[in-house]
Every structure is written in structure tokens, then in C-alpha cells.
Amino acid sequence: MCVAYYLVKAGLRTLNIDQGYITAGTSGAGNGNIIVGNRQPGLLAELARRSLLEYERMGNGEMGDFELERNGSYLLLETEAQAEEARQLIARQEGRGLSLAYLSAGELAEAVPGVSAKLAGAVYCRDDCSLNPLLFLRALRRRIQDHGGGFAFYEKVGKIQRTPSGLFCVYTGAGTYRSPVVVDCAGVQARPIASLLGEQVPVAPNKGHIVVTEKVPHLRIPAKLRDWADASDSQEGEPVNTVIESTAAGNLLIGKSEAGTESSASVSLPTVRAILDRALRFLPCLREVKVIRIYTGLRPRSGDGLPIIGASAITAGLYYACGHGGDGVSSAPETGRLLSRRIAEGRSERIMREFAPARFIKP
């Protein structure tokens, strides 16, 4: 939807075709985090940093409130080796505009009541934010409509053909739509959509589990708690690492798992156990809390973990904005801005080279 937003602002006419409603896909199943501070600063962090500027601009009046909060996050350190690694990262980041601060175990315990006394400390990432994806999508849709953009909900694309004059004909069963440009921004459906035009885009679903607890106002967490460690294999379940946060309503969300290619939405009990077991190492008081729901979401992961943004090297008029994995919310506005400049003005900013579809789909 961010692609459509920047296209209509550039004066183009758009139609978003969605097989469900705005909230049905991955955006409605994630936790709405904008993660700027990462262990390995790189392209994803840069997309997040630029996206945050766009979110702040949109949130300042234009779109109304979508609960954008610069509440930061704590990267939790378990060992002295991690703490040393963290201090080195902070030293390297000095003066690069990323706001990271080291907290000793004592300072962490003061900042986050209930945190395990065994932790070595934490890195506070002040720039990390969260937003309410549902409010954001609703606001975005209104803005797109204000600019004349259209929506076709509950329509599944079944066939795309090209006319001799180069127009795409998109058939959904409910309608036929013609356009000189098609953008494949279909999330976990990106691969089947591209295959309708004979292109194989390597986007596969990567399943994640999130555990939702009852409302626990006495355990409100001031900022997201994140694991310094990467997801690693658990004894029986899928690879997990920890992320814990409070929702506006007072529930806790406890994650998360990283699966291979697994497209079923089913819940794995061993994986849930691994998530909870690991989370208890950081926040022992979770032991007393009740779980009300365990759900899964599918992250649209690309072949190399970086998003695919830009023009097809084979089909003129076909563009991609997909493969963002778990970083969709973190990088959506900048993705939309970059791609709309490419489509509307023919300009490719330097960073787009790194995301070129041609790294996977060659003529």
C-alpha cells in the first residue's frame, strides 16, 4: 500500500487489488515494530532509518494518529562475551547518528522491573519505534482514496496477460483491469503472482510464532525487550530468540520463532515451549502469567534475506516490491518512496542497486 500512496502523490492513478481486506496479510499478524538499531548495521537498518523519517512526517498531521511511538528497545545481553561485543558495536557507531547506549545489569534492572538478575546488561536502542499497523493501514487507505486511488478487496488475481500494445490485463474473476504498469507487492503471494507472468521470484513464507498473554497491567514493559543472540536451534522446536513487548491493551506478546519454508499456519507445541523457555531466562516473572492465544504469521522472505525492489529485467512495466521478510513495517515507506520515484520519474536511487530484482531474475 505504501507503493500506491507514493504513486498517487506523484499524480499517477492506482488500483490496489487484494485477495482479502487490508488487514488480512502479514501486516495484520506482526507486531508493528520499526527496528533501526541492529547488531549488524546495514541495508535493512538504512531502509528502517529512512522509513522512520517518512512515518514521522506522515504521523505529523497528514494521516492522523497511528500510535507511532519512539519507545526504543532493549537488546538483552546474557554473557560477558555478548557485553563486550555490544560495547565494541557502540564504539563503532559513535558519531554515525544511531543512538545506542550501554546499560549495566544494575541500570537494566532499574529500567525494566522484573528482568532476570542473571543478565549481563543491555543495549538501549533509542530510535526503535512501534506503530499500530491496523491504524496505519486504515489511514493510508484513506489518504490513497483522497488522492483518487482505488481498491478492489476480496478479489484474487487469477490471470495476467499482456496485450500487443504492452498493456497488462489483470483478471480477478470479479473484474478485468488494464494498466501499463503492474507492481508485485503481494507479500507471501509474490511468487504465485510473478509466475502468472512467467517470472520466478524467490519469495517463500517463513513462519513465525507469537504467544499472547492475558492482560497484565502490573507487568507493563516500558520498551521492547529483544534478544542480542540470533535465533538458534532449540532442542525440539524451530530456531527461536526472544522478543517481548506490551500491547496498548495490556497484553504481552512473546516471540519469536524462525522457521524454514513452512506455509501452513499450524502451531507447533515444541516451538512454543522453546519460545517460552527462552523468554523466562530474561523475564522470570512470566512463569505466573496465563497464555490466551498462540498464533503464527508468514514472513515473505527472499532468497538472500534482502527485499526485492525495482523493475523486472525481463518484463517491461512489471515492478517488484516484495521479499521484506520480518522487516515489512520497518521498511515499507522507503520501499514505496524509492519504487514510486523509479516508476513515476524513471530515477533509481543508488541504494536500489542492492535490491534489484535482476540479482534473482535474469534475462
Next chain:
Amino acid sequence: MDSDKLVVCRCEDVTLAEVLAAIREGARDVNSIKRLTRAGMGLCQGCICESLLEGILRAECGALPAAKAFLTARPPLSPIGVIDILNAKTS
């Protein structure tokens, strides 16, 4: 009765007016209404309001295919302690 005061989801305190607004906006399946309004997100996970949501949507928009009429079923069936999940025997 005033739809602003008629509560559809008691766990999350969601009124009929809010559900109708979600339908007016374009939601045509109960999961989307849930995500928009929080109806069904509470302690009972829709045990009470799922059929109400389906009924309201059917009354407004006509008969629904099964895929749009039911909330996605997810464990646990009723709230369970973190420690009980960790201690449960697998067999």
C-alpha cells in the same frame, strides 16, 4: 436499541456500532472485523462473540462462505499458565 451501547464482545468491550463501522469500511469476513475492532481478541477468544459477528455480517451483507464466517481457531482452548505449557507432558 442504541448500537453505541449494545456490546458485542464483552471481553474487549466492543459495541455493535464499532462492528458496523468496520463492515461499512469494507470488511467482509469475521477475522478482518476482529482485527479492526478487537472483538474476539479477549480472554474468551471469541467463544461468545464469534457467532454474533457472523450474524451481524450476514444480516448486513448476506450469506457468507465458511472461510469468511469463522474466526481462525488457535490454541489454547482456554487460558493456560506459561508454566503449565512448559511442564505439560508430550506424548
